[in-house]
């Protein structure tokens with residue numbers, strides 16, 4: 571576990587870069603840590619907030635959630651029925667659109683595929699209705715009926731569709747949606763009227779964030795306010811407004827940049843020859859140059875390490891996979907000795923290559939700036955709790971260091 575929680579900082583720098591030392595603060599405002607969460611779409615920002623909410627339910631001694639006025643929210647009210655029902659419908663929409671994409675992908679090479687299937691026709695028709703309607707596909711008016719569960723299960727049982735899902739050709743399916751697609755029981759649950767989402771389901775729901783939202787938590791002794799902003803292209807233009815709005819707050823500020831490790835081989839649909847990871851690094855560079863960010867301590871979460879390892883494993887099994895990995899990551903993967911027992915390969919050195927890239931960007935911007943970097947998996951409660959404890963511990967101890975200088 572320790573190796574997952576890297577900490578890289580210089581104690582003195584932490585003192586000089588913490589925000590608000592010269593400002594007058596009330597006791598209440600002064601001990602709140604603000605996290606400005608940024609990163610491109612799908613990196614896992616909102617999942618981090620959802621995981622924190624789940625931890626408030628699971629470990630109420632260490633995690634608590636508060637309303638806008640810092641009143642404690644009851645554990646039972648953290649996710650109310652209305653929100654859970656909405657999230658369940660979001661998963662239904664995601665499963666429906668994933669099935670639609672899979673059918674269309676297979677038909678690119680086999681035009682007549684599933685032409686006589688009633689299930690395929692129903693899914694394609696329902697999806698067209700969603701896409702053609704004037705409202706956003708996640709609009710509350712788009713309620714997906716229970717019967718689509720059986721249609722989706724039938725479509726996924728088709729061998730060609732299955733192969734397309736598991737081996738390609740590549741279809742854009744969100745990582746969270748794969749969690750449901752992989753397990754027929756989960757699909758059945760989602761389309762059961764009386765079923766209520768579990769915490770494990772909740773952290774796999776994918777719904778892009780529009781605009782920004784703030785959340786208040788206590789993690790052990792630390793009071794934090796997390797400002798979550800959408801990372802789609804249409805949202806990123808709002809970063810200056812987001813920073814202006816929140817950087818004026820009185821408190822200690824962190825820029826929490828979330829970048830998906832899994833994006834290293836995914837082509838960026840906007841710029842040819844660039845990967846989604848390249849795009850994330852480019853946005854990170856831009857953010858560092860923005861007014862006010864200098865006042866923040868930088869924390870980077872390299873998220874989706876589970877998917878990263880899965881993709882590396884899959885690539886290594888392909889004939890040309892090793893060379894391809896080296897091409898996109900810049901260093902060769904280590905080859906597991908045949909028959910070697912013990913720890914499974916975790917591709918740490920490949921993750922480190924990505925981390926070094928971001929470290930370089932930080933150094934180029936300001937080589938005295940303090941920073942923290944962590945490898946994360948926002949969907950894993952146990953791992954995230956360990957990381958949140960480490961963050962709490964590091965920040966609290968930096969308070970003590972700071973106190974010596976004031």
Ligand SMILES: Nc1nc2c(ncn2[C@@H]2O[C@H](COP(=O)(O)OP(=O)(O)OP(=O)(O)O)[C@@H](O)[C@H]2O)c(=O)[nH]1
Nearest residue numbers: 612613614615616617746774776779801874947948
């Ligand atoms: N396998 C895996 N999936 C993850 C992880 N973190 C997030 N996801 C999934 O990735 C999808 C996208 O996550 P979000 O939290 O919505 O991403 P975001 O950064 O908030 O995206 P925007 O709001 O569009 O900026 C969701 O379906 C999550 O369940 C992870 O560590 N591993």
Ligand SMILES: [Mg+2]
Nearest residue numbers: 615616778779
């Ligand atoms: Mg989001």
